[in-house]
Amino acid sequence: MEKRVVFHNRYLPYLLIAPQIAITIVFFFWPASQAVVQSVLREDAFGTSSYFVGMENFIILFEDEYYLNSFKITALFSTLVTTIGLSLSLLLAVTADRLVRGTTAYKTLLIWPYAVAPAVAGALWGFVFLPGPGIFAWLLLQAGVDWNFHLNGNQAMFVVVVAATWKQISYNFLFFLAGLQSIPKSLIEAAAIDGAGPIRRFWTIVFPLLSPTLFFLVVVNVVYAFFETFGVIHSLTRGGPAKSTEILVYKVWYDGFEAQDLGGSAAQSVILMAIVIGLTVIQFRYIERKVHY
Amino acid sequence: MKSTGKLARAAFALLAGTAMAFSAGGALAQAKDNRIELQWWHAMTGALNERVNEVADGFNKGQDKYKIVAVNKGSYPETLTAAMAAFRAGKGPHIVQVFEVGTGTMMASRAAIKPVYELMAQNGYKFDPGSYISSVTGYYSTSDGKMLSYPFNSSTPVMYYNKDAFQKAGLDPNQPPKTWQEFEPMLKKLKASGSTCPFQTNWQTWVQLENFSALHNVPFATKSNGFDGFDTELKFNSPLHVRHITQLQAWMKDGLMVYGGRKNEANAKFVSGECAIHMESSAGYATFARGAKFKWGIAMLPYYSDVQGAPQNSIIGGASLWVLGKHKAEEYKGVAQFFDYLSSTENQTWWHKNTGYLPITPMSYEATKQQGFYAANPGTDTSVQQMMLKPPTNNSKGLRLGNFVQIRDVMDEELEAVWSGKKSPKEALDTAVERGNRLLRQFERDAKRS
Numbered sequence: 001m002e003k004r005v006v007f008h009n010r011y012l013p014y015l016l017i018a019p020q021i022a023i024t025i026v027f028f029f030w031p032a033s034q035a036v037v038q039s040v041l042r043e044d045a046f047g048t049s050s051y052f053v054g055m056e057n058f059i060i061l062f063e064d065e066y067y068l069n070s071f072k073i074t075a076l077f078s079t080l081v082t083t084i085g086l087s088l089s090l091l092l093a094v095t096a097d098r099l100v101r102g103t104t105a106y107k108t109l110l111i112w113p114y115a116v117a118p119a120v121a122g123a124l125w126g127f128v129f130l131p132g133p134g135i136f137a138w139l140l141l142q143a144g145v146d147w148n149f150h151l152n153g154n155q156a157m158f159v160v161v162v163a164a165t166w167k168q169i170s171y172n173f174l175f176f177l178a179g180l181q182s183i184p185k186s187l188i189e190a191a192a193i194d195g196a197g198p199i200r201r202f203w204t205i206v207f208p209l210l211s212p213t214l215f216f217l218v219v220v221n222v223v224y225a226f227f228e229t230f231g232v233i234h235s236l237t238r239g240g241p242a243k244s245t246e247i248l249v250y251k252v253w254y255d256g257f258e259a260q261d262l263g264g265s266a267a268q269s270v271i272l273m274a275i276v277i278g279l280t281v282i283q284f285r286y287i288e289r290k291v292h293y
Numbered sequence: 294m295k296s297t298g299k300l301a302r303a304a305f306a307l308l309a310g311t312a313m314a315f316s317a318g319g320a321l322a323q324a325k326d327n328r329i330e331l332q333w334w335h336a337m338t339g340a341l342n343e344r345v346n347e348v349a350d351g352f353n354k355g356q357d358k359y360k361i362v363a364v365n366k367g368s369y370p371e372t373l374t375a376a377m378a379a380f381r382a383g384k385g386p387h388i389v390q391v392f393e394v395g396t397g398t399m400m401a402s403r404a405a406i407k408p409v410y411e412l413m414a415q416n417g418y419k420f421d422p423g424s425y426i427s428s429v430t431g432y433y434s435t436s437d438g439k440m441l442s443y444p445f446n447s448s449t450p451v452m453y454y455n456k457d458a459f460q461k462a463g464l465d466p467n468q469p470p471k472t473w474q475e476f477e478p479m480l481k482k483l484k485a486s487g488s489t490c491p492f493q494t495n496w497q498t499w500v501q502l503e504n505f506s507a508l509h510n511v512p513f514a515t516k517s518n519g520f521d522g523f524d525t526e527l528k529f530n531s532p533l534h535v536r537h538i539t540q541l542q543a544w545m546k547d548g549l550m551v552y553g554g555r556k557n558e559a560n561a562k563f564v565s566g567e568c569a570i571h572m573e574s575s576a577g578y579a580t581f582a583r584g585a586k587f588k589w590g591i592a593m594l595p596y597y598s599d600v601q602g603a604p605q606n607s608i609i610g611g612a613s614l615w616v617l618g619k620h621k622a623e624e625y626k627g628v629a630q631f632f633d634y635l636s637s638t639e640n641q642t643w644w645h646k647n648t649g650y651l652p653i654t655p656m657s658y659e660a661t662k663q664q665g666f667y668a669a670n671p672g673t674d675t676s677v678q679q680m681m682l683k684p685p686t687n688n689s690k691g692l693r694l695g696n697f698v699q700i701r702d703v704m705d706e707e708l709e710a711v712w713s714g715k716k717s718p719k720e721a722l723d724t725a726v727e728r729g730n731r732l733l734r735q736f737e738r739d740a741k742r743s
Contacts, residue, residue: 150554
């Protein structure tokens with residue numbers, strides 16, 4: 001039996017995917033091509049004149065040690081946000097799944113942070129950690145920590161990671177919980193009868209069966225850490241102190257909108273685009289193989 | 294059922310009525326107003342936003358040909374970015390307020406701007422650069438004195454101090470420190486009297502490096518701080534600069550000084566009485582006058598008494614109004630008329646008294662004095678006096694550097710590295726100069742091409 005859908009009209013399938021294609025062209029391909037064009041030009045701020053400069057924008061970037069440093073920061077930041085975020089939300093999902101009473105209340109509370117806008121999340125954690133009146137800052141000071149994330153780069157990184165992770169935990173939690181609930185109870189019960197304890201059951205049965213969800217979430221979280229954490233960083237540290245929290249996307253924005261260096265900013269977004277394409281290819285080609293569907 | 298129907302009908306009638314009233318009102322307003330609209334984009338918020346609206350209202354009521362529409366576009370960088378984007382789309386505002394560090398960028402964009410001296414001359418206004426306070430207007434003029442943008446809100450940093458805290462520490466509340474040498478013993482006394490924050494500064498780059506250079510008559514950059522060409526190099530890593538930053542670092546280590554952030558975040562700690570000595574723009578006056586619940590005073594910025602020629606004069610910050618190109622001649626006529634209105638002694642005096650920004654003509658300074666404002670509000674003339682201490686030299690006319698927005702950020706980053714003990718003052722200033730020079734060279738390359 002033919003499983004595939006067969007269209008008898010030759011044009012109908014094209015017509016059906018036309019809207020999606022149009023959206024992709026207008027919102028993805030066109031801006032991306034603009035970025036590529038801009039990246040080989042230098043232009044004055046008002047756009048009255050522009051000059052072709054070849055690879056100059058890229059050369060300037062790679063001669064700038066702060067740009068290279070921004071790669072390291074981005075790698076550290078996205079690794080921390082992804083691993084901490086995923087482990088915590090997996091832990092929360094597993095415990096929520098085993099709950100007998102008050103499940104809905106816990107779930108609702110855990111989902112709330114997702115509704116908070118990144119900038120608001122940033123401002124919120126900013127208050128909590130504000131040297132002086134902030135409650136965590138106060139606790140840390142009592143514990144003898146010289147706390148001032150406006151001056152200390154490591155502390156600043158800690159704060160942005162906390163805020164960015166906190167915001168994403170709800171999303172991860174939801175997917176993990178759905179993944180857990182789709183695992184057949186019979187498998188777990190069979191293992192239990194064979195004498196496997198909860199921890200062993202988790203690592204040998206639940207975790208492998210959860211791997212498609214985990215894989216999906218890793219991709220989503222890396223993209224989140226790369227791009228959507230802008231609001232958190234902007235409201236908390238503005239990339240500082242001394243660029244210690246300036247991730248790649250933040251630098252693109254800063255150079256383009258604060259410094260009016262459009263060529264340099266476009267060159268960075270081209271590089272960023274290449275990184276994301278590369279990461280996605282790696283993820284789908286190598287990691288996906290290890291995933292059991 | 295019947296009653297709901299009635300209710301619905303009543304609601305509908307009400308809605309229709311309001312809609313009609315609105316559209317009628319709109320039509321009326323349109324019919325009355327066939328004036329030429331002039332867009333003025335600015336970055337003034339809070340109380341200053343209200344003052345700006347009052348300025349626009351005053352002009353709009355005084356004549357019936359033009360209508361200035363003042364629109365707040367967010368922060369200074371946001372306003373500038375918005376104006377640039379709008380200009381690219383052919384919808385640029387007539388007037389845009391640009392902060393002083395954007396001056397180099399604006400000057401390099403000759404094709405996009407209409408110089409103010411040209412605008413005034415073309416529309417028949419006599420424009421005598423000599424009738425302005427040169428240390429204010431010089432910042433925005435060519436080297437031969439042609440004004441490129443209109444100095445709207447200019448301020449200069451001054452020193453505010455808490456007189457009650459001075460009294461408590463056994464210091465004379467009417468004798469604020471005049472020199473940096475006098476600082477240390479005073480800070481120690483303040484600390485001994487229980488102050489957790491004897492001294493702090495806002496805008497560290499503007500106050501402790503830029504104005505510091507001008508006051509000591511040492512170059513901040515070569516080529517008259519950039520006035521004489523784009524091939525300028527930064528000079529703020531001289532032994533004197535290193536000495537000053539080393540001094541500040543030592544005070545921070547000893548708890549005599551507290552770092553309060555890059556901008557004016559630290560105002561809160563002066564208003565609350567926590568900090569005793571505070572350096573901030575003269576435009577901070579309104580904030581302290583409203584918020585501070587203690588006696589306070591204003592004094593000039595200190596200097597090192599062993600440096601020859603100090604104190605020279607301080608330089609300004611704030612913003613100026615730029616006129617964008619590609620508008621109609623009759624619209625420019627309105628803009629010129631508006632600038633003429635702004636320059637009148639009466640308006641200048643009002644603006645100076647109500648905002649703490651500097652007057653731009655000596656006449657309005659005199660008028661303010663004669664009205665007894667300075668006598669009634671002691672210290673408000675400190676800023677003007679500090680600006681006019683001596684005739685400006687090549688080191689104290691102002692700064693004209695390209696990519697200055699980024700250079701300021703570089704200086705902030707390197708200074709923070711000093712405060713957190715990561716770098717020595719010499720090392721940090723050297724790095725800042727080197728990184729800043731790279732930005733200057735890039736600006737020079739770009740400027741040569743266009």
